[in-house]
Amino acid sequence: MGYSMEQLLQQLKELQIDYNRYDHPVVLTVEAQAKHVGNNKGALSKNLFLKDKKNRFYIVSAMADTKVDLKVLSQRLGLGKTGLRMAPEEALPEILQVPLGSVTPFALVNESARHVSLLLDKGFKDQDLCIFHPLSNDVSIALTANDLVKFFKSIGKDPAYVDLEANPPVGKDQPPDLASLVPSDAVVLLTxxxxxxxxxxxxxxxxxxxxxxxxxxxxxxxxxxxxxxxxxxxxxxxxxxxxxxxxxxxxxxxxxxxxxxxxxxxxxxxxxxxxxxxxxxxxxxxxxxxxxxxxxxxxxxxxxxxxxx
Structure with missing residues (x-):
C-alpha cells in the first residue's frame, strides 16, 4: 500500500517544510493544471515517467516551458538514441503507486519507487516556489527548491539538478555526462x-x-x-x-x-x-x-x- 496524499503532507509538516496548497478539479496535463493554479506564485512542472530497455525507471521533472528531447537525454545517459521511452501505464500503480496524470517526484516516498532515478530541471533552483502534485492530480502544492531537496534527503534520495535542454557531444573521447544517474537495479513488472x-x-x-x-x-x-x-x-x-x-x-x-x-x-x-x-x-x-x-x-x-x- 503506497503513501496517501494526507500521509505525504503530514510528513512535510513533520519536516517543518512549508507549502501552499491548491485544490482544483482533476487535471491530466500541465496545461490543464495551469488554468487552475497558473496565476499563483511558483513554477509549474511537467513530469515524465520513463524506462530504458533494461527495465530501469526514471522520473524527469522539468519546468513547464523546458523542452525535453528524449533522444538527446537518452544519449546523455549512455543509453543510445532510442534507449529511453515512456514507461508502460501498468508501472504507475505498481511502482509509483499513483493514478494516471499524477506522476510526481514525491512518488519516490514509496518503497516500490526507491530504485527510480530522479532528474530535476536545474531551472527550479532559480525559482521562489516549485509546484507539483502531492500524489494526487486534484491538488497542487508549492514549496521552495531547498525544501524539495530537504524532503528527498529525508527519504535517502539525492536528486540531481540537470540542464535538460543541453546537448553536449557524446563520443569516444566525450563520455555521456549523465551516465552516473542510470539506476543500478532493473525491475520486472508483475503485470x-x-x-x-x-x-x-x-x-x-x-x-x-x-x-x-x-x-x-x-x-x-x-x-x-x-x-x-x-x-x-x-x-x-x-x-x-x-x-x-x-x-x-x-x-x-x-x-x-x-x-x-x-x-x-x-x-x-x-x-x-x-x-x-x-x-x-x-x-x-x-x-x-x-x-x-x-x-x-x-x-x-x-x-x-x-x-x-
Whole structure:
C-alpha cells in the first residue's frame, strides 16, 4: 500500500517544510493544471515517467516551458538514441503507486519507487516556489527548491539538478555526462507491460484463454488491432484499447471534435464535462484491470467510452 496524499503532507509538516496548497478539479496535463493554479506564485512542472530497455525507471521533472528531447537525454545517459521511452501505464500503480496524470517526484516516498532515478530541471533552483502534485492530480502544492531537496534527503534520495535542454557531444573521447544517474537495479513488472502488445500486435487474452496462434502475419494482426481488418476474424474480446495511452488519446480527439462542432463557448463546457468522464473511465479501467485482467478491463472501458460520447 503506497503513501496517501494526507500521509505525504503530514510528513512535510513533520519536516517543518512549508507549502501552499491548491485544490482544483482533476487535471491530466500541465496545461490543464495551469488554468487552475497558473496565476499563483511558483513554477509549474511537467513530469515524465520513463524506462530504458533494461527495465530501469526514471522520473524527469522539468519546468513547464523546458523542452525535453528524449533522444538527446537518452544519449546523455549512455543509453543510445532510442534507449529511453515512456514507461508502460501498468508501472504507475505498481511502482509509483499513483493514478494516471499524477506522476510526481514525491512518488519516490514509496518503497516500490526507491530504485527510480530522479532528474530535476536545474531551472527550479532559480525559482521562489516549485509546484507539483502531492500524489494526487486534484491538488497542487508549492514549496521552495531547498525544501524539495530537504524532503528527498529525508527519504535517502539525492536528486540531481540537470540542464535538460543541453546537448553536449557524446563520443569516444566525450563520455555521456549523465551516465552516473542510470539506476543500478532493473525491475520486472508483475503485470504485462503494454509495450509487449506493441511487439506482438495480437491482443492479449484472459489468463484462462489459450496462447495466440503462431504464424499470423503482423499486417493482419495490426489491422485487427486498429479495427480496420475483418472484424469477423477477431475474437469477441478483441479491443483497440489494450494500450491505455491510446485510449486516452482517442478520447481527447473526441473532445477536439466536440469543440469544433459546438464552437469555442459550448466547446469549453463540453471539454470540461468530457475530461471528468475521461477520469471516471480511466479509474474504471484501472480498477477492472486488477479484478478481471488487463484485456477484459480495456474491452469494457471501450464500450463505456463509446456509450458516453
Amino acid at each position: 504485462s507491460p503494454s509495450e509487449k502488445s506493441e511487439a506482438n500486435p495480437i491482443p492479449l487474452n484472459d489468463k484462462s484463454a489459450p496462447a495466440p496462434v503462431k504464424g499470423k502475419s503482423s499486417s493482419v494482426a495490426q489491422k485487427e488491432k486498429s479495427g480496420k481488418g475483418n472484424l469477423e476474424k477477431a475474437k469477441p474480446t478483441t479491443t483497440t484499447y489494450a494500450d491505455s495511452k491510446r485510449f486516452v488519446e482517442e478520447v481527447l480527439e473526441k473532445i477536439n471534435v466536440e469543440i469544433e462542432r459546438n464552437g469555442k463557448e459550448n466547446g469549453a463546457l463540453t471539454t470540461y464535462n468530457l475530461r471528468l468522464e475521461l477520469e471516471t473511465l480511466a479509474t474504471s479501467f484501472k480498477n477492472m484491470a486488477y479484478t478481471e485482467g488487463f484485456h477484459a478491463a480495456s474491452s469494457a472501458t471501450k464500450q463505456r467510452s463509446f456509450g458516453c460520447l
